[in-house]
């Protein structure tokens with residue numbers, strides 16, 4: 001049987017695909033180094049993409065992949081194309097971590113990160129609105145993406161606005177932990193600031 005500690009534990013991609021009776025989902029964090037400044041003053045530093053989901057929660061673009069059908073990466077690339085119109089191809093080299101959980105369902109989530117040029121990222125942002133599974137006109141048909149959003153990495157002087165406020169929003173699945181892992185692992189913000197964020201101190205890895 002599964003112990004409580006199994007609830008969302010890290011697992012290797014290799015081991016996860018040997019599990020019986022588990023669904024697999026792949027999601028990706030696309031990001032780019034940015035010299036942009038908010039209000040000509042606050043350095044953006046990195047543009048990190050997440051999306052507003054149809055259900056009002058925030059997650060990364062991606063979705064379920066049927067391993068009978070295709071590889072994890074092919075499935076991810078298909079989802080990225082259908083949801084946000086991204087034609088870039090992610091590969092095994094972009095895989096960052098995988099987690100397995102048995103509640104509320106038996107699921108493995110595979111998380112990928114990919115650095116783009118700012119121009120490529122702008123293209124994804126601009127193209128997303130016309131992607132097949134994006135926007136209100138297809139909401140009778142698909143579990144759609146409502147819009148790409150950027151993660152604010154700065155903190156305003158009030159100590160709340162910016163990343164702390166963003167962290168207080170509602171995330172899907174383990175998307176929040178994936179975001180924290182990626183920000184830490186890719187060194188997009190420093191450890192001290194990470195530790196000061198609500199719920200960010202205790203990532204499962």
Ligand SMILES: O=c1[nH]cnc2c1ncn2[C@@H]1O[C@H](COP(=O)(O)OP(=O)(O)O)[C@@H](O)[C@H]1O
Pocket residue numbers: 025027058059060061062063064107109143172173174175178
């Ligand atoms: O950003 C994410 N990180 C981790 N898990 C996620 C994320 N977004 C959705 N999930 C989980 O992945 C599964 C597939 O959801 P999603 O809505 O992406 O798939 P679909 O678009 O194929 O229906 C769900 O169990 C959901 O809880």
